[in-house]
Amino acid sequence: MAGQLHLYDTATRVVDQFLPLTPGKVGIYVCGATVQAPPHIGHIRSGVNFDILRRWLTASGYEVTMLRNVTDIDDKILHKAVHEAAPWWAVAMKYERAFNAAYTSLNVLPPTYEPRATGHVTQMIELMEKLIANGSAYAPGNGDVYLEVRKLKRYLTLSNQKLDDLQPAEDADLTHKRDPRDFALWKAAKAGDPSWPTPWGAGRPGWHLECSAMAHTYLGESFDIHGGGLDLIFPHHENEIAQSEAAGYGFANRWMHNAWVTTSGEKMSKSLGNSLQIHEILKKGVRGIELRWYLGSAHYRSMLEFSFESLEESSINFRRIEAFLKRATEVIGSAPEIKYSQAFADAMNDDLAVPTALASISEAVRLGNIAITAGDSAVVAACAAEVRGALSILGCDPSDEAFAAQGAANNEALDGLIQLALDQRNAARARKDFAAADAIRDQILHLGILIEDTPQGTRWSIQ
RNA sequence: GGUCGGAUGGCCGAGAGGCGAGGCUCAGGACUGCAAAUCCUGCCACACGGGUUCAAAUCCCGUUCCGACCUCCA
Numbered sequence: 001m002a003g004q005l006h007l008y009d010t011a012t013r014v015v016d017q018f019l020p021l022t023p024g025k026v027g028i029y030v031c032g033a034t035v036q037a038p039p040h041i042g043h044i045r046s047g048v049n050f051d052i053l054r055r056w057l058t059a060s061g062y063e064v065t066m067l068r069n070v071t072d073i074d075d076k077i078l079h080k081a082v083h084e085a086a087p088w089w090a091v092a093m094k095y096e097r098a099f100n101a102a103y104t105s106l107n108v109l110p111p112t113y114e115p116r117a118t119g120h121v122t123q124m125i126e127l128m129e130k131l132i133a134n135g136s137a138y139a140p141g142n143g144d145v146y147l148e149v150r151k152l153k154r155y156l157t158l159s160n161q162k163l164d165d166l167q168p169a170e171d172a173d174l175t176h177k178r179d180p181r182d183f184a185l186w187k188a189a190k191a192g193d194p195s196w197p198t199p200w201g202a203g204r205p206g207w208h209l210e211c212s213a214m215a216h217t218y219l220g221e222s223f224d225i226h227g228g229g230l231d232l233i234f235p236h237h238e239n240e241i242a243q244s245e246a247a248g249y250g251f252a253n254r255w256m257h258n259a260w261v262t263t264s265g266e267k268m269s270k271s272l273g274n275s276l277q278i279h280e281i282l283k284k285g286v287r288g289i290e291l292r293w294y295l296g297s298a299h300y301r302s303m304l305e306f307s308f309e310s311l312e313e314s315s316i317n318f319r320r321i322e323a324f325l326k327r328a329t330e331v332i333g334s335a336p337e338i339k340y341s342q343a344f345a346d347a348m349n350d351d352l353a354v355p356t357a358l359a360s361i362s363e364a365v366r367l368g369n370i371a372i373t374a375g376d377s378a379v380v381a382a383c384a385a386e387v388r389g390a391l392s393i394l395g396c397d398p399s400d401e402a403f404a405a406q407g408a409a410n411n412e413a414l415d416g417l418i419q420l421a422l423d424q425r426n427a428a429r430a431r432k433d434f435a436a437a438d439a440i441r442d443q444i445l446h447l448g449i450l451i452e453d454t455p456q457g458t459r460w461s462i463q
Numbered sequence: 464g465g466u467c468g469g470a471u472g473g474c475c476g477a478g479a480g481g482c483g484a485g486g487c488u489c490a491g492g493a494c495u496g497c498a499a500a501u502c503c504u505g506c507c508a509c510a511c512g513g514g515u516u517c518a519a520a521u522c523c524c525g526u527u528c529c530g531a532c533c534u535c536c537a
Binding site: 013030031032033034036039040042043044045046047049074075076156159160161162164165166167168180181183184207208227228229230231232233234235236238239257258259260261262265266267268269270271297298299301302303304305307309310312313314316317320323324327353354355356358359360361362363366369370372373429432434437438441450451452453454455459 | 464465466467468469474475476477478484485486487488494495496497498499500501502529530531532533534535536537
């Protein structure tokens with residue numbers, strides 16, 4: 001499988017070779033946020049996972065069109081609007097910005113397009129017209145529009161369930177539905193709620209319909225990869241498939257789902273009250289690049305058990321790599337190149353095996369450190385290029401300008417001042433006055449500056 | 464009831480028939496005036512009970528425990 005990307009497909013439950021519908025191009029649709037609350041780290045893990053996929057596809061030579069939608073109208077947003085005594089659109093915008101801020105702090109690249117549901121009502125109506133015309137959907141007359149699941153050629157193929165095995169919905173309202181499992185494409189307007197006119201009455205989009213409509217709009221009838229969290233498999237993705245296939249579209253060629261961030265083994269979620277918001281963690285002084293390293297470090301299909309202890313462990317690991325790159329840059333006199341080692345590429349091509357890829361980084365760091373000690377700058381440069389290449393795919397390249405603002409201060413005046421103190425200390429060391437030398441080191445350490453004596457001289461860094 | 468995942472050393476986290484990924488922690492060593500950093504060595508784990516096999520963490524059967532979804536969800 002060397003050199004060829006293999007990915008898991010939830011639909012077939014097998015890892016197999018990724019073949020794009022159009023050579024050289026990849027279309028991805030990832031279900032984004034319903035903007036009804038600030039993002040917690042589980043939401044952003046999804047963003048990070050698919051960002052790594054996108055970066056690797058791009059590095060592999062594909063022209064990637066990536067969509068991540070914003071669901072800016074739904075029940076929860078309307079409830080929140082009542083709660084916050086603000087218009088629904090203000091609530092949606094507020095949390096959309098909170099998500100974008102979180103994505104930015106973790107260096108998740110903006111998708112190619114980021115469509116909002118409310119901007120695509122026209123496309124949704126067109127899709128419903130098609131589904132009603134071919135008999136797949138019906139409008140019972142109250143303003144709702146439903147998809148008739150019994151008429152589908154196939155249904156629940158992604159979650160491998162049988163229609164009759166589903167637990168009967170407790171609140172199934174059969175007033176308008178032909179079958180309790182028929183799902184709403186469109187919901188009739190309630191008094192006071194926002195609505196858009198349609199041929200079947202005023203109302204607002206159903207959750208599932210928006211994703212199908214937006215995917216078709218930007219990626220066409222068929223596209224390569226559809227992603228999202230595990231919990232979206234049923235009903236959301238099943239229903240997207242149902243609508244799209246009923247409309248005669250090929251829809252997604254491959255399904256990818258990321259696993260949870262858990263606490264005490266349980267899924268992190270707002271409703272369970274165990275969620276941790278991104279900004280709460282960053283407020284504790286965790287750098288965005290370190291949080292990203294942590295969230296990206298587990299395989300995307302594995303649960304990631306969150307704790308501040310393991311986050312700290314992960315950060316320590318990252319700082320070691322970062323320190324190597326810094327030293328290597330000094331040795332080779334310029335920023336390392338960006339290269340992908342065979343070991344790294346093989347790991348990434350094997351269903352984005354990031355943990356295995358991490359092992360290749362550690363090995364390169366080890367060899368690079370040995371080369372620094374040996375003064376072999378050619379090997380240092382080669383190792384550093386490999387490390388930097390890997391970090392760039394993981395979105396954790398310290399020299400990425402996305403993190404520049406979060407980086408250590410490189411202030412000439414500060415450097416001059418510290419250099420002054422270092423000169424004093426080195427003078428003391430030269431006359432073997434180690435008490436004086438250590439006192440200077442301790443004082444500077446109290447100010448948060450760490451001093452290290454190396455064969456190349458004394459260096460300092462901000463703790 | 465149906466569907467789908469898990470259980471790996473002090474901790475995090477890979478692997479999917481043979482050779483103990485990697486990281487963190489801890490212990491020892493090299494280097495250093497001492498530190499720090501770095502490197503080296505050590506700490507030999509796969510829920511339980513059977514089975515298949517020359518060989519099982521990995522395959523098969525059974526058991527226990529944990530979690531996810533079943534119309535709100537990353």
